Amino acid sequence: MTDFSDIQTIEHDIIIIGAGGAGLRAAIECSAQGKNSGVVCKSLLGKAHTVMAEGGMAASLGNADPRDHWKIHFRDTMRGGKFLNQWRMAEIHAKEAPERVNELEEWGAVFDRTKSGLINQRNFGGHRYPRLAHVGDRTGLELIRTLQDHGIHQGFDVHMECTALTLLKDGDNISGVLAYWRDSGRFVLFKCKAVILATGGAGKAWHVTSNSWEYTGDGLAMGYNAGAELMDIEFVQFHPTGMVWPPSVKGTLVTEGVRGDGGILLNNKNERFMFDYIPEKFAAETADSEEESNRWLNGDTGARRPPELLTRDVVARAITTEVKEGRGSPHGGVFLDIASRVPAELIKKKLPSMYHQFKELAEVDITKEPMEVGPTTHYFMGGLRVDHETQETAVPGLFACGECAAGLHGANRLGGNSLSDLIVFGKLAGTGASQYVDSLSKSLAINQEQVATGIREATSILNRESGKNPYLIHDDLQTVMGNYAGIVRTEDDLKKGLTELARIKKDIEQVKAPGASQFNPGWNEALDLSSLMIVSEAVTMAALERKESRGGHSRLDYPGEDSEGLKYNVIVSKGENGMEVRREPRDTPPQELSRIANASIDDLEAEVVRERNNG
């Protein structure tokens, strides 16, 4: 066997892969628990995709509307997730989010304020009250910079521009990570007792996406290969409003905050079409006229919410239908108008980066004319299946948090619940991994054969004589996923998709990147392809398995929710003969949580008032 004694080896108790909100929050907790930890991230510190989050983080602080309460946040989250969420995770999230947000302020975050000097909160789709703590439309930047500037003084190491390739195991337990430095192309071996995956989703499996190059599902694939299970992976959120023009920015996110602050959606007949798409379940809580919507916007607490603020799955499907039926905008989207609704100065104050983005990239002044928008691949509701308290996967010593973990969001995520997810479950993953390390009695070894295989697979891409261009393979895969596993799906399409993926898999086996390993984007791209392939197959197979439409998963051949669909989660795992899919029966919901989620909003609000008066 090759001698690997010359490979650089770095030792930590805990390795965190990913330096977005979840990874950094987890690392801070590991330090607080006295653990020696290291963060491994593909980009420079502070550049992770969290930086792109715009609207805010949801927490029932009750600063903007004192009626808010964790129970109502919990109810909103369950209804938004079409009741497929893990009940306990949704409970923990709603209960702990306020404390996590306040903690950020303790670390230097500067949120926008209410008149009385408290953290201000804004309206967002699916949230009963203004609930999103925010900083204009750059909340993600505030979150990541706060965690970064606090984190660098907490004692953990950050290994930047370092890509993790494989999780190493000693028997059943995690014992290390094989990775490579992007700048030198050299391999590095991290020996550790636990790994926390915080790698986000895999939006880069589609062409039209709000995600950056990093979003190739590395954590999902590494976890899957190590024996962890993927859950709810069929649920991919297509955000209703991405840019559609010019082509080079197609998919770039347009924050839901535009609609939260009064923006409306119009088709090419100048009709405010969302009134035609209000689902029965939400009719009682949604305005049915423009007049009522306007009253709500002006703060009339008796008025119901405008239909533009329905959940993202509903709005994205409505836009898709409008475009399909010929009522779209010139570049295949619909119009999002805030210019005629809000004074120019206020738009620039509340949505500065949207103003900037459209002005610079599309030459559109959003204070004067409407934007053109359409759905864009945005977020993975599904991911690694974890224990709701410890965030541990089925593999001892392997933890996951943030977008790459499943459970909190069910079939559809509410805007604003992602940033709060990162800080709530990032912390819990840090605690969970630290406790695991404390309880570990045996010493762990690195399996040299696993290292050898990982290195051989990676270097073969550079060494083979000829092969396919990695960029073109990626392009091919994105086209296939867009055509066959996009916003609306059918059995025929999904099956065609699997056939096409099988073809592309052969190409990936023969991919060739020219040049040396030192900072070589072609090689880096080629290495990411195998993760993208695993995730693409998992999404397609899970989508075939769920024969109903629910939240982010829409089947033209099985329209509407089927009550049977609530009885299971789709699980994807690695079997002896390849990928296996099964339906895992769901536990009976905890009685009290079920009561809260199913209560009428009037009853629940009255209950909260009673509780407060009594206590």
Place this chain on the structure above:
Amino acid sequence: MAKRTFNIWRGDNSKGKFESYEIEISPGMVVLDAIHKIQVELAPDLACRWNCKAGKCGSCSVEINGFPKLSCMTRMNSIPEENDVTIRPLKPFPVIKDLVSDVSWNYEQNKKIAPFKPKPRDADGNHRMYQEDIDRVQEFRKCIECYLCQTICHVIRDQGQKEKFVGPRFMIRLASLEMHPLDVADRIPAIKNDHGSGMCNITHCCTDVCPEHIRITDNAIIPLKERVVDRYYDPILWLKRKIFG
């Protein structure tokens, strides 16, 4: 559709040269799109940094026809058609490869800054700050750490005095802490002695290149210089020290 020529630095810190590439440009393209197209069609191993492609992460900073810019926000139609497009890595930092430079010096500066230290919360458990008191801090917190200001600053770029001055990016980080209504730490001695506030000769070059339009010089650097002057060079205090030792 028009063909455009790009001259791109290929090499590392020890050697390299400009290579020429010609590609088709389509409407709406930015320079980063062109770099990606060159990677796909002509040079798969051409190294560049990027992430969000929407001007929010500050990863894709390079020098385009002599000016430090975000390549994702530089539209091709902003560069006159008769001109070639010359792209090189940020000058003041060592080149790792091609368009990627080693910006680790910046991370070292940040670590030297005394972290945020909040005062206790109010009796009801809240921190209170008023919007008008945080507007100026929020301006500084818009910074995306693209380091274009660090790149253009004479002290760093032309005089190579990295050991004496933290640079504009970290002057605004210092200002965001010093002007934070909740912060109680005192960084004035460090701003003068360690971070080098005296090195800046207020030419506003940093402000001019900031993609977030932060008024770095006027709103951050000058006020910090004034705070240093108030502390160390106040004539009455000076006299007092002279007389009473």
